[in-house]
Amino acid sequence: MFESLSDKLSSALRNLRGVGKLSDENMADALKEVRTALLAADVHFKVARQFVDRIQEKVVGQEVLKGVTPGQQIIKIISDELETLLGEGETQLNPKKPLKVLMVGLHGSGKTTSTAKLATLLKKKAYRAPHVVACDVYRPAAIDQLEVLARANDLGFTCDRTSRNVPAIGKAGLADAKARESELVIFDTAGRLQIDEDLVEEVKRLRDIVQPDEVFLVADGALGQEAVNVAKAFHEAVALTGLILTKLDGDARGGAALSIKSITGVPIKFVGLGEKVEDFEVFHPDRLASRILGMGDVVSLVEKAQEHIEQDDAERMAEKLRKGDFNLEDFMAQMQQVKKMGSVSSLAAMLPGMGNVKIDENADKSMGRNEAILQSMTRQERQKPMILNGSRRMRIAKGAGVKVVEVNQLLKQFQQMQKMMKMMKGSKGRKMMKKMQAMGGPGGGMPGAGGGMPSLGKW
Secondary structure, eight states: OOHHHHHHHHHHHHTTTTOSBOOHHHHHHHHHHHHHHHHHTTOOHHHHHHHHHHHHHHHTTOBOOTTOOHHHHHHHHHHHHHHHHHHSSOOOOOOOSSEEEEEEOOTTSOHHHHHHHHHHHHHHTTOOSOEEEEEOOSOHHHHHHHHHHHHHTTOEEEOOTTOOOHHHHHHHHHHHHHHTTOSEEEEEEOOOSSOOHHHHHHHHHHHHHHOOSEEEEEEEGGGTHHHHHHHHHHHHHHOOOEEEEEOTTSSSOOHHHHHHHHHHOOOEEEEEOSSSTTSEEEOOHHHHHHHHTTOOOHHHHHHHHHHHSOHHHHHHHHHHHHHTOOOHHHHHHHHHHHHHHOOHHHHHTTSTTOTTSOOOTTHHHHHHHHHHHHHTSOHHHHHOGGGOOHHHHHHHHHHHTSOHHHHHHHHHHHHHHHHHHHHHHSHHHHHHHHHHHHTTOBTTTBTTTTOOOOOOOOO
């Protein structure tokens, strides 16, 4: 979502490299470009002006620190200000258990899917037996959708398809959750195309009955300034405790994420980054600021790896890589592990310098196609790729529904990886491994070689 803003900020800062001092003259043009970039990203004009003013106050006349270029120094200042703008520090949930959460928002913002995603995420964070309650009685598909998601993710579920008494449904949901000894109850409410009196009154009645500990507005991040206006209106009506921004994986300008906390005073607590249940994260202002400035988000990448990759499997793979003993069976296992972590584009965005690299939209399809090719092989063929002659390749291509040339391309990729693994066994490879360990790579803190990660707090 922030590709354009990231590009423009990088361009604004490029001219400052090599300057010995940050002055009024060399900062004027850069700050003008920063402000223009923010406005182009649909950031509220007051927020953009205040943001630039704060940067100017901090940087003008500062001596460049020894060993640090002006560009690096101002990037640090802008990063700090972005973090402040987004809501400095991680926002914790109400610690009460059972935790009751009321989800509100406009039609189409993603409330129903976010309800299931939030329940699934918090289930992994030690909230036992999460329960979801379908309080959208006007859109039958919403009840069906939530029920399907609840079953798929092993969540408790309450609905009443014959009633439009929303407070009564909420009360019944509470009773069901109590019977299951649930530590988390989430109420999915109805939306409208716009905020109206009926919508607000219904939410208020439900709130009065269930007495939620958290009231989350689910807002479409692609709406820009309209999302900010929606947040203000809901906050005035029902006293929001947090925001969930959805569709941050899209190509919108991202102004809502940068404006909404500053304008409403309500913190962003979670973000939706895709359609899958796993594409939902706790919001970390510092990490998003880092992504916007093209510095990646390695901490989130490591957390994803820890969450989806078993330690024993990772250690076994690391040992194979060290020995250069890497076959197509291992290749397929690695591919399947990466798929669990998310889309190729979402993972690439977490790598430093990769935020603005355009990932082919067919990358995930290509990975799926390669997996189909590997699964069309026998186990013996995956373990001994050298036996894959022409007739075997034709059979594999037919089984996977692809052309033989695509099988050949996959095998060529694998052969290139094998060559790299052999190089890693040599003296240069050992030196590289030592450098990676010093940086926190395999064996030095990253998942995959026995090195544990330092504590990252509650989440």
